[in-house]
Amino acid sequence: MGKIIVSGASGHFGHATASGLLDRGAEVIALSRNVDKLADLKARGADVRAADFDDPAGLMEAMKGGEKLLLISTLRVGTRVEQHRNAVEAAKANGVKHIVYTSVVGGGLAEHPGVEQHDHYATEQIIRESGIPFTFLRNSLYSEAVSTAMAIPALLAGSKPDNAGHGQVAMVSRDDCVAMAVEVLSGEGHENTAYDVTGPELLTIPQAMAMVSEKAGKPIELQQVSDEEMYLYFDSLGVARKASDVVPDGPIPWASEGMVTFGQSIREGYFAVLSDDVERVTGRKPRSLSSVMDQHKGEWPL
The missing domain is CATH 3.90.25.10 (UDP-galactose 4-epimerase, domain 1)
Structure with missing residues (x-):
């Protein structure tokens, strides 16, 4: 299935997804600003690399050899779109063939009132404009x-x-969101699709x-x-x-x-x-x- 890049692999979502991919025998490139937190993934065979979304040159180097990218939205609400743009540009420069992005329910709506959603909408547009096949995981409230x-x-x-x-709101377990990410990244046929990930x-x-x-x-x-x-x-x-x-x-x-x-x-x-995407995909x-x-x-x- 090619090497899978997991951004933010020291966070709860990223770490759990990287672990799930390793369980399936995938080759994982785990990115984090703090690689010390990835020691267990490294021990299991993950290629652990330091990466900072505010360092485009470093990101470019960190993504080398990856075929798919799990782009987990960063926490800097209001200023994270440029971070996401840096990641998409690094992915494109490295020939990444599929970007899976953790968005939010309503992520495709320009008129949405949520400040956090504005970041997700902008990022979805950046990914679409890159020309790289995508999957948007529009997660509900955890x-x-x-x-x-x-x-x-x-x-x-x-x-x-x-x-x-x-x-x-159809509140969803983070476990189910992780399961969706693992399934989409390790499977086929999910390109250019948006899933509503709900409870x-x-x-x-x-x-x-x-x-x-x-x-x-x-x-x-x-x-x-x-x-x-x-x-x-x-x-x-x-x-x-x-x-x-x-x-x-x-x-x-x-x-x-x-x-x-x-x-x-x-x-x-x-x-x-309310969606049945979790059951259909996982x-x-x-x-x-x-x-x-x-x-x-x-x-x-x-």
Whole structure:
């Protein structure tokens, strides 16, 4: 199947995908700014290489010999499009024949209100314009994020402000997103395709928090707030509003703009997408939000 480049291989998604590809006997080129975190992949036979998305020349060298690329979107919301452009240009210069990109539900919509989605839309266009065959994995909201980053503060406070209203989203397990990436990268016939990677059911944030409350045996008061009130809540936590104002290596590496417009996107129906792509491509049914919550319940403050 040729050598498969996995960017961001020290992150959770990249590491799990690289490991899954090695399980299938694939030749993996694992990229990271911190190669020390890839020692286990190297021990299993992966070709571990240092790469920085802000260093085009280094990226060009790091991608040599690769036939496919898993381009995992970087975390620098608002300024990551140029990083992604550097990666696509390095891939093209090295003759990469297939780019698999981790996008988001609604990634193909120019009019989407989500700030994070703007980056994904721009990146999808860059990849299309490169002429390299592509697969866009348009992932839904991670069930793991709902079960930890959303659930734990809500349980601690006994309440949660939220601006997503009663908009629906088919939360998906990161495990299923990884399984999709492994299948697409190691298989054939996925070129020039976009998959909606979703869980098995559409739920609202109030329904998800009610599920947390029931499983924990603790009340959670969901407070429906406006977008501006949501900004004020994050202001009270010391979160920067704009990605450009985030302090590098600071205590809070994200901006509230991304979170507030994400909630707005859910409220306005942009995430109300339910797909059977996970089962069709991987051959297994996607995990339910309930099962992911059960997995992480031990982390909850009960």
